Amino acid sequence: MVQHASLPRNETGIETALGVLKQQFGERFQTGQSIREQHGHTTTWIENQPPDGVVFVASAQEVSDVVQVCAAHEVPVIAYGTGTSLEGHVNAPAGGICVDLSQMDRVVEVNAGDLDCRVQPGVTRKALNTHLRDQGLFFPIDPGADASLGGMAATRASGTNAVRYGTMKDNVLAVEVVMADGRIIRTGTRARKSSAGYDLTRLLVGSEGTLGIITEITLKLQGIPEAISSASCSFPTVDAACQTVMAVIQYGLPVARIELLDATTVSAVNAYSKLDLPETPLLLLEFHGTEAGVVEQAEIFGALAEDHGGQGYVVTTTTEERNRLWQARHDAYWAMLHYRPGAKAIATDVCVPISRLAECVVASQEKAHALGLVAPIVGHAGDGNFHVSLLVDMEDGDELDKASGFVSWLNSVAIAMDGTCTGEHGIGQGKRKYLQEELGGATGVMSAIKSALDPKNIMNPGKIL
Amino acid sequence: MVQHASLPRNETGIETALGVLKQQFGERFQTGQSIREQHGHTTTWIENQPPDGVVFVASAQEVSDVVQVCAAHEVPVIAYGTGTSLEGHVNAPAGGICVDLSQMDRVVEVNAGDLDCRVQPGVTRKALNTHLRDQGLFFPIDPGADASLGGMAATRASGTNAVRYGTMKDNVLAVEVVMADGRIIRTGTRARKSSAGYDLTRLLVGSEGTLGIITEITLKLQGIPEAISSASCSFPTVDAACQTVMAVIQYGLPVARIELLDATTVSAVNAYSKLDLPETPLLLLEFHGTEAGVVEQAEIFGALAEDHGGQGYVVTTTTEERNRLWQARHDAYWAMLHYRPGAKAIATDVCVPISRLAECVVASQEKAHALGLVAPIVGHAGDGNFHVSLLVDMEDGDELDKASGFVSWLNSVAIAMDGTCTGEHGIGQGKRKYLQEELGGATGVMSAIKSALDPKNIMNPGKIL
Numbered sequence: 050m051v052q053h054a055s056l057p058r059n060e061t062g063i064e065t066a067l068g069v070l071k072q073q074f075g076e077r078f079q080t081g082q083s084i085r086e087q088h089g090h091t092t093t094w095i096e097n098q099p100p101d102g103v104v105f106v107a108s109a110q111e112v113s114d115v116v117q118v119c120a121a122h123e124v125p126v127i128a129y130g131t132g133t134s135l136e137g138h139v140n141a142p143a144g145g146i147c148v149d150l151s152q153m154d155r156v157v158e159v160n161a162g163d164l165d166c167r168v169q170p171g172v173t174r175k176a177l178n179t180h181l182r183d184q185g186l187f188f189p190i191d192p193g194a195d196a197s198l199g200g201m202a203a204t205r206a207s208g209t210n211a212v213r214y215g216t217m218k219d220n221v222l223a224v225e226v227v228m229a230d231g232r233i234i235r236t237g238t239r240a241r242k243s244s245a246g247y248d249l250t251r252l253l254v255g256s257e258g259t260l261g262i263i264t265e266i267t268l269k270l271q272g273i274p275e276a277i278s279s280a281s282c283s284f285p286t287v288d289a290a291c292q293t294v295m296a297v298i299q300y301g302l303p304v305a306r307i308e309l310l311d312a313t314t315v316s317a318v319n320a321y322s323k324l325d326l327p328e329t330p331l332l333l334l335e336f337h338g339t340e341a342g343v344v345e346q347a348e349i350f351g352a353l354a355e356d357h358g359g360q361g362y363v364v365t366t367t368t369e370e371r372n373r374l375w376q377a378r379h380d381a382y383w384a385m386l387h388y389r390p391g392a393k394a395i396a397t398d399v400c401v402p403i404s405r406l407a408e409c410v411v412a413s414q415e416k417a418h419a420l421g422l423v424a425p426i427v428g429h430a431g432d433g434n435f436h437v438s439l440l441v442d443m444e445d446g447d448e449l450d451k452a453s454g455f456v457s458w459l460n461s462v463a464i465a466m467d468g469t470c471t472g473e474h475g476i477g478q479g480k481r482k483y484l485q486e487e488l489g490g491a492t493g494v495m496s497a498i499k500s501a502l503d504p505k506n507i508m509n510p511g512k513i514l
Numbered sequence: 515m516v517q518h519a520s521l522p523r524n525e526t527g528i529e530t531a532l533g534v535l536k537q538q539f540g541e542r543f544q545t546g547q548s549i550r551e552q553h554g555h556t557t558t559w560i561e562n563q564p565p566d567g568v569v570f571v572a573s574a575q576e577v578s579d580v581v582q583v584c585a586a587h588e589v590p591v592i593a594y595g596t597g598t599s600l601e602g603h604v605n606a607p608a609g610g611i612c613v614d615l616s617q618m619d620r621v622v623e624v625n626a627g628d629l630d631c632r633v634q635p636g637v638t639r640k641a642l643n644t645h646l647r648d649q650g651l652f653f654p655i656d657p658g659a660d661a662s663l664g665g666m667a668a669t670r671a672s673g674t675n676a677v678r679y680g681t682m683k684d685n686v687l688a689v690e691v692v693m694a695d696g697r698i699i700r701t702g703t704r705a706r707k708s709s710a711g712y713d714l715t716r717l718l719v720g721s722e723g724t725l726g727i728i729t730e731i732t733l734k735l736q737g738i739p740e741a742i743s744s745a746s747c748s749f750p751t752v753d754a755a756c757q758t759v760m761a762v763i764q765y766g767l768p769v770a771r772i773e774l775l776d777a778t779t780v781s782a783v784n785a786y787s788k789l790d791l792p793e794t795p796l797l798l799l800e801f802h803g804t805e806a807g808v809v810e811q812a813e814i815f816g817a818l819a820e821d822h823g824g825q826g827y828v829v830t831t832t833t834e835e836r837n838r839l840w841q842a843r844h845d846a847y848w849a850m851l852h853y854r855p856g857a858k859a860i861a862t863d864v865c866v867p868i869s870r871l872a873e874c875v876v877a878s879q880e881k882a883h884a885l886g887l888v889a890p891i892v893g894h895a896g897d898g899n900f901h902v903s904l905l906v907d908m909e910d911g912d913e914l915d916k917a918s919g920f921v922s923w924l925n926s927v928a929i930a931m932d933g934t935c936t937g938e939h940g941i942g943q944g945k946r947k948y949l950q951e952e953l954g955g956a957t958g959v960m961s962a963i964k965s966a967l968d969p970k971n972i973m974n975p976g977k978i979l
Contacts, residue, residue, distance in 0.1 A: 160867065162764060164868075204709055206709075233955070235956060239867045241899075244671075245935060246720070246941055246960050248717060299626075299629065300737070301737040349804075433706055434706075490699045491701050494699055494714055514711075
């Protein structure tokens, strides 16, 4: 387990804030051990650092009230949605108050004619899609977990659909935010594009709660496509699979999803889900378009795959068959954990230019093999983003050191390829040193912005910078 | 003509900087009247406020050198590309030094396999597309003018293709920037997506030279589509044309361009370009895709247009015919100026949610009519963005007052519709008061960022804030 250093605690301020908040929020302010630990929930890889208290807020004004109390007493404030982040984002290394936004879960309005909506930050992506279905609309960003939209915005999340629909950066039109002094601002309008001043929307999206707390989000929506089809294709080598992905992107084929599973992952899924997929690298795809369009896309993909030795290419349009094909992907996380009983998964998140994808994935496999690590890979291959899940016995110090070394090595390799250490998980506590390696002097500019907007460093301290 | 207030000049500092720069740059530093006025070039609507000197720089390091001289003596620095901006962006209301980036015009690298490239800021969009053509690639953003890519990034430009390909915000992967103290930073990598810290790329894109000077841009590119077809269709009313656009967007039809010309513009173009288009509102379209895909898109559009009374629908795939169809759009600006000889054009730039487009365009026509203004309209209708070009006799004070009143009225109407006063032109000098009206308290956050990153207020002062 990685322990991130605790930061100095302002005991007097925290004590005072706890008293004030108890008075203001009554039963909606909790300080019990288990609730606090649950709100410091991260991954098994990063040690839990619980907050001192948790407020269950119901409105932007209440968030502002909490922030004002914390500002007055110089106490950290940490926003919490569903606790599905992976880099220690909700930890409280200096203690402080957790603002639980899960009860702010209202879809405020859906403007079907404009393909947009306004939601509170505690609405999860699945809840939003359930809400939208009757109107023929959907919100495309799918990071796997049923994360809250506030948290997804705060970490600039993406996932399997990003190759077609972009990331949260591309799908948030505006946010309402409580700043470090309690001011409530709105960063934009419902206009599809704007050149009106600094892009505060994009500055707040991905700021991981370190500049402000998002209390409402205006999102772009998509019409549910006329036709959806899914496909799967096996490849003799991971290089061949990646070369196919590169060809797809260079061709400009508008795939909605193109996911890579390496042979180890396929083996794990076969065992877990009782499938009999060939235990070689697999690509899973989804095509969105008109009836004729998805047929054409599937044909073009078939030809590109064949050029690279693809085998067992299957395409299907029925929902049932689609779900069966994608089961391997949906079950991958659990299958991996079963693949090595007792082990925990440590996720990496590099993203490289697509031309370097094959090289980076192959090098990762070789490095993991050389270190004796069990390291299945799944990737949002169309973006050049892939996750090596290191299955580690957390009690084995030597293995943990090797895993830690692997993470460092991979992040450096990706950065050297003009890529990033994090395609979608964020920096949090876990990747701060790599941010410096990746962007150098630009982090000084980030620090200047942080100091200007949060001079007391109360907003989620110890994250990003 | 609108005169924007001059700001206090630091005469001593300017005098010193002029001397230092003359010594450092020799013939590449110019202070002649005509060069200075040319570099304060804006539009006929905003008064020219020339800088005190112009440096023709050749590298990021030279930009840094200039900025350091100006920082030392607290002298304004204004970046200049091609001088095609519309809101007084290159004016020097407090005097200062213009950094002319037009000689930094090198395409540094093209990574065809990754669909990206790195360019210096003085490369124009047409020059880039000429450079790319042999590789089957293109850069889609087309604001009309052959603007520099540095200037396009700085103003978050877009134009006719944005409905399909997005704006500069969506197509810049990273920038190299000289900050107000002369530091050179790089804001990102060539990864397609990233969650690595604050999104400085998007903060700098659209910052209009007020936070730093962009010295290199990493851009996304597109493959030239397998097939391109164009179409035009006339409508009985501007409302019918806008309703069709709304139907297209709500259908999810991936049009590459969908431009609106109102009846006045069509009349102007008929006269100027010797065409005989029906003098009713016109939509011009472009479809990008596979051979079969563009045929299908054109059919779907045809059906939607027919539902709204569209007439004379023409589709063509040959380049020659496409150019002929689009001639009306390409000539629109010149045709407008000829439509009222002696008049100058004042451009508005509102952008509203697509469901309000028809209402906003119709209200604009009615308001202009009531005021007795000649006001042809062209619009990037798919984005809800349209330009009313007020053709004004600049010598007629009463008419100028009416035009000025119209601009205010329209901006307020768009903002009340949850839209923006500027879809793509930027704030500059001209729209500062509307930025306040549009975003309220958020401008305070912008000011805090500006003060933190440019404490001496030397970077393009008097713009945006």
